[in-house]
Amino acid sequence: MKRIKKSLMVGAVLGLLALFPSAGEAGVDREKFLKDPGVYGTFAVFQVDEEWWKLDKAAKVAAVSEVKAIFQKHSDALIADTYLLRGLVEKADVLVRIHSLEILTNQNFLIDFMGTALGQHLKNTYTFNGLTKALNYVPGMSEDLKIALKTQTDPGPKPYAIIVPIRKDAEWWNAGQDVRTAMMKEHTEATVPYLKTVKRKLYHASGLDDVDFITYFETAKLDDFNNLIIALEKVKENRHNKQFGAPTLLGTIRPLDEILAILSH
Amino acid sequence: MKRIKKSLMVGAVLGLLALFPSAGEAGVDREKFLKDPGVYGTFAVFQVDEEWWKLDKAAKVAAVSEVKAIFQKHSDALIADTYLLRGLVEKADVLVRIHSLEILTNQNFLIDFMGTALGQHLKNTYTFNGLTKALNYVPGMSEDLKIALKTQTDPGPKPYAIIVPIRKDAEWWNAGQDVRTAMMKEHTEATVPYLKTVKRKLYHASGLDDVDFITYFETAKLDDFNNLIIALEKVKENRHNKQFGAPTLLGTIRPLDEILAILSH
Amino acid sequence: MKRIKKSLMVGAVLGLLALFPSAGEAGVDREKFLKDPGVYGTFAVFQVDEEWWKLDKAAKVAAVSEVKAIFQKHSDALIADTYLLRGLVEKADVLVRIHSLEILTNQNFLIDFMGTALGQHLKNTYTFNGLTKALNYVPGMSEDLKIALKTQTDPGPKPYAIIVPIRKDAEWWNAGQDVRTAMMKEHTEATVPYLKTVKRKLYHASGLDDVDFITYFETAKLDDFNNLIIALEKVKENRHNKQFGAPTLLGTIRPLDEILAILSH
Amino acid sequence: MKRIKKSLMVGAVLGLLALFPSAGEAGVDREKFLKDPGVYGTFAVFQVDEEWWKLDKAAKVAAVSEVKAIFQKHSDALIADTYLLRGLVEKADVLVRIHSLEILTNQNFLIDFMGTALGQHLKNTYTFNGLTKALNYVPGMSEDLKIALKTQTDPGPKPYAIIVPIRKDAEWWNAGQDVRTAMMKEHTEATVPYLKTVKRKLYHASGLDDVDFITYFETAKLDDFNNLIIALEKVKENRHNKQFGAPTLLGTIRPLDEILAILSH
Amino acid sequence: MKRIKKSLMVGAVLGLLALFPSAGEAGVDREKFLKDPGVYGTFAVFQVDEEWWKLDKAAKVAAVSEVKAIFQKHSDALIADTYLLRGLVEKADVLVRIHSLEILTNQNFLIDFMGTALGQHLKNTYTFNGLTKALNYVPGMSEDLKIALKTQTDPGPKPYAIIVPIRKDAEWWNAGQDVRTAMMKEHTEATVPYLKTVKRKLYHASGLDDVDFITYFETAKLDDFNNLIIALEKVKENRHNKQFGAPTLLGTIRPLDEILAILSH
Numbered sequence A, B, C, D, E: 001m002k003r004i005k006k007s008l009m010v011g012a013v014l015g016l017l018a019l020f021p022s023a024g025e026a027g028v029d030r031e032k033f034l035k036d037p038g039v040y041g042t043f044a045v046f047q048v049d050e051e052w053w054k055l056d057k058a059a060k061v062a063a064v065s066e067v068k069a070i071f072q073k074h075s076d077a078l079i080a081d082t083y084l085l086r087g088l089v090e091k092a093d094v095l096v097r098i099h100s101l102e103i104l105t106n107q108n109f110l111i112d113f114m115g116t117a118l119g120q121h122l123k124n125t126y127t128f129n130g131l132t133k134a135l136n137y138v139p140g141m142s143e144d145l146k147i148a149l150k151t152q153t154d155p156g157p158k159p160y161a162i163i164v165p166i167r168k169d170a171e172w173w174n175a176g177q178d179v180r181t182a183m184m185k186e187h188t189e190a191t192v193p194y195l196k197t198v199k200r201k202l203y204h205a206s207g208l209d210d211v212d213f214i215t216y217f218e219t220a221k222l223d224d225f226n227n228l229i230i231a232l233e234k235v236k237e238n239r240h241n242k243q244f245g246a247p248t249l250l251g252t253i254r255p256l257d258e259i260l261a262i263l264s265h
Helices: A009-019 A028-035 A057-073 A103-114 A143-149 A169-176 A179-192 A220-231 A238-242 A256-263 B008-019 B028-035 B056-074 B103-112 B144-151 B170-174 B177-194 B220-233 B235-240 B256-263 C007-020 C028-035 C057-075 C102-116 C143-151 C170-174 C177-194 C220-234 C234-240 C256-263 D010-020 D026-037 D058-074 D103-114 D142-147 D170-174 D177-194 D223-232 D236-240 D256-263 E008-019 E028-035 E057-073 E103-114 E145-147 E171-176 E175-196 E222-233 E236-240 E257-261
Strands: A040-048 A081-082 A093-102 A122-131 A160-168 A198-204 A214-221 A240-244 A249-253 B039-047 B079-084 B095-100 B122-131 B159-170 B198-204 B213-219 B242-243 B249-253 C040-048 C078-085 C093-098 C123-133 C162-168 C198-204 C215-221 C242-245 C249-253 D042-050 D079-084 D094-100 D123-130 D160-168 D198-204 D213-221 D239-245 D249-253 E039-047 E079-084 E094-100 E121-129 E161-168 E198-202 E213-219 E241-244 E249-253
Touching: A028 A081, A028 A093, A028 B028, A028 C028, A028 D094, A040 A103, A040 E241, A057 A103, A057 A256, A081 A256, A093 A103, A103 A122, A103 E249, A122 A198, A122 A214, A122 E222, A143 A179, A160 A220, A160 C177, A169 A238, A169 E222, A179 A198, A179 A220, A179 B122, A198 A220, A214 A220, A214 D213, A220 A238, A220 B122, A220 B170, A238 A240, A238 B170, A249 B103, B008 C093, B008 C170, B028 B079, B028 B095, B039 B103, B039 B159, B056 B103, B056 B256, B056 E028, B079 B256, B095 B103, B103 B122, B103 E171, B122 B198, B122 B213, B144 B177, B170 B235, B170 D223, B177 B220, B177 B235, B198 D223, B213 B220, B220 B235, B220 C170, B235 B242, B249 C102, B256 E241, C028 C078, C028 E057, C040 C102, C040 C215, C057 C256, C078 C256, C102 C123, C123 C198, C123 C215, C143 C177, C143 E079, C162 C220, C170 C234, C177 C220, C177 D058, C198 C220, C215 C220, C220 C234, C220 D123, C220 D170, C234 C242, C242 E236, C249 D103, D026 D094, D042 D103, D058 D103, D058 D256, D079 D256, D079 E145, D094 D103, D123 D213, D142 D177, D160 D223, D170 D236, D177 D223, D198 D223, D213 D223, D223 D236, D223 E121, D236 D239, D249 E103, E028 E079, E028 E094, E039 E103, E057 E103, E057 E257, E079 E257, E094 E103, E103 E121, E121 E198, E145 E175, E161 E222, E171 E236, E175 E236, E198 E222, E222 E236, E236 E241
Parallel strands: none
Antiparallel strands: A040 A093, A040 A122, A081 A093, A081 A249, A160 A214, A160 A240, A160 A249, A198 A214, B039 B095, B039 B122, B079 B095, B079 B249, B159 B213, B159 B242, B159 B249, B198 B213, C040 C093, C040 C123, C078 C093, C078 C249, C162 C215, C162 C242, C162 C249, C198 C215, D042 D094, D042 D123, D079 D094, D079 D249, D160 D213, D160 D239, D160 D249, D198 D213, E039 E094, E039 E121, E079 E094, E079 E249, E161 E213, E161 E241, E161 E249, E198 E213
């Protein structure tokens, strides 16, 4: 937990970076939190209630400052990325994705956030909790496939993010490792054509939530993403998805400041 | 994105056309947006809350003007069609269908719309996002069937619109292309008798929403539409519809002005 | 649409009849609307909100008059029957069943009704839309069965109405006509013992709603009705009911005046 | 319907008895209503809204008197037993079980009850309607089993009541009478060890509600009841329970006065 | 019931202990209630409503005292542990787990708690009721396994608690005892690697709620817990879980005082 006891100055810099997730990902810890196994991710979705809009300008401006301060306060222990779902998903306006080394850290941030004047007007419509793990190469993968999987997504902004929670059926989990491996290989091959335009990240959620996996995607090309999902629907593994989406959360990656400006306009 | 940077004047004309969707579809871009592949469609359904009705006449009139201005403002980047569901679908009063070249464009319009004085009294009960694609002729179709499919729907007003979201099961997606093709041919043949009275449009939604397809229909003859759906229930493909409707959105196509007049009466 | 352009005087008489559905069904058009194929039925269920009860007596009395005027205004284009569900179905107080030649006509009535001072306090918890069709004798029916089906229900008041929406599974629709016919014959035979005490009416809803059929029943003997449903559960067709009820709407047939008196007491 | 036209005096006495259901069941008609076939039972569950608690003491006291008067008023036509679910079932505070000879009688009572000042603060979260029928001995039962079934439950208070609505699948209803009989015999044998500590009552609900049966239990020993349900889960019939519970309503039997005291404290 | 009639002084001490569940579990009765069979556990989940946050500081402080007094008042009849779910589970802020010898005792505590000024702002989103039973060794377990099962979890704080309600399918309950035993043995073996880091407790719920079991876990290592659940998903028994979670309740164990401080900040 030493990582958390950094100087406030470093924390402040980190915090600013956290506020602009799509603008660089330069901070070392941010990189680490997004790459390392053993990091806990919490996805919290909020819907603004009707009362919020009735507040006067001054109250909204004060509320916005308070939220920024809370993000700042926690910025040396976690990274918090913000997304706007409003207009694209019913009953959802804002998504905050939090990464830290303990779910307790995520919870304490959310308690502070939900306790702000704005937070008291936010209805928490969905929350998903997961955990990153070291990626295992599926045995039997060809060298070509392994090389392909090292493909970096194209640089440049990826304005869209999609979160798809998944629950596997008992048959999947009960299948022998070899059967599961074969299905995962088929799955992996189906994703190759989209490695350059769709960035992916996986969280394990069994027991921490009502799903087994939280899959997270970033892209600039939603048509490619649509084709990727169709490709995944066509592989055998799809027969074992008891839940796929429900909800599918589609949003745009936007810095906290922009989201707060929209909510307080 | 040049298409979007048109002069305001053209935008204004387009916008006016957008306000009267059933009266001509004359604008070039409107035609293109409705015919082209690669266009993103967002279907947003709203229910008026109880507080709205308590506003006085002046507040309602001001709110109506504000909404019209928002539709106007975005009219050079998207087309927005309006539908009245009130009375025909529970928990739904108004549907806006938006077409543009980027979902971000659709979202920004909806954020503005939901931020108006009226929008703050609208509960967003459903949203569906999809994408148009080039139509592929199913291989093995007879020449007769291909000719039949070129049938134009009869001219004249089609006051009703129906939206049916559909999700296919894993067996459908896992079936070989030939099996799927045979089912699609059977499906297509079943629709032939209704080509003149029921206009159809298809959106692909896998990954953008919790469904695979959004099917959109316009008709003046709901009895023909009922028979079309029964015909589609009788083909094999129906065994693979994990979700068909839920919700089925039935409404009447009405210009924005008429809908706003009803809501502000 | 000439039918709708009747003189106001006839409309007024018809309207009065519509207000007292259980007291005679004497009007020609009422008879026709209830017997003819090609008539659109909309079933709209409402729940009174908590705010309504706080209104003072004068406001309630004014609201009641306004509702009566709306029913009167539309009485030359449609028939509107009223039912009290309060106490018997959760989240439901009142049901209005509307018949006319166009769903647009039903919608316009409901928009007016929902726009009244009372309507603004009604939450529209369920709506079902359907269409009447000519009854086909199932082939292979014995002469005895055909004669039995001509049985009129016993005269006298039938205070209870029950609405059961039904959705068939894909196997039902995909079955050959002969298989379906055999099941419908078995179904029909099971209903014979109840023809005298349970009046039935069928609406086709595929595509107009999330169900295939809306079945409507009137009876004075709910024990007979319970036995009828058990008899229908015992025939093969029941294996193909993907949805049967959900909701089952049980209410008492009451004139509009009585319902309004209860709501404004 | 003569039964209902009793003198007010008898009605008043009956009414008092109805208020204290666990204290004797002495009244002839109460006995009859609880034993006879052809009696309609309505189970109405209510949740107190947030506004109720804000009323001042005087308003609550007046509301309580009004409710008692309504129970009294209807006491010569029906019996109404009261249960407290608060704390044990989410979204449910109070359950009223009503027995009479006509569902209309139950409805009129509930309309009056829901129209009181307290009733206007009660959200009707669940309602179930059913009908009692004569008990048939399942053919093939041994004499021992028949004697066992005549076992009376032990005397003494049974503070707990549980209501479990049940819906059977199509396979159950489609099974031959002999198959169903064999399953019912197995079911009956499983219940024998609990006849002394768990009192049971059955209502038939097909067509009156979205379930086939409402099963009602009273007991002082919830561990015995838990074992009874486990025993019933282990018999073949359980394979045909499409719905079992959902909701399971667990409450304590308390006189109306005690419940009103708790709600108005 | 003598256990309940203790002196108030002992009750007060016990009550204080109950307020600090993670700080020792020193009281004899607390130990017994958590170990003995025949103890009734009620899990009640609450969500703070929007109105609460608008109360002024003084009102909140008074409300907090009132809640503490209620916990104190009941502390000689039950133990009540508190958990914070806020931020980690949507629609849930606080969980109270109550153990006593009668569900009536649990209910009376909850009625008092829900009747406080704070309680009136708490929405009861979930409640689960269960019963502890004597642990049976599954026949056929090896001596090694029996010894392993006696493993104590590592000492030290376990800040996280997870509650997973489970419902088995009819096939499970209908299986012969030997089949079920074999599956339980496989289940038990899968848990061995996690006995040191994950503490478990089982409640039987059939008939008391819509689930068969309430499983309760405490841990400091959520990654171990995630692996434990994955191990359980891989055993055959998982094929018979009709419901597993839905909801999965993940929270942090916190003393009442800390939770009240967070809610009244």
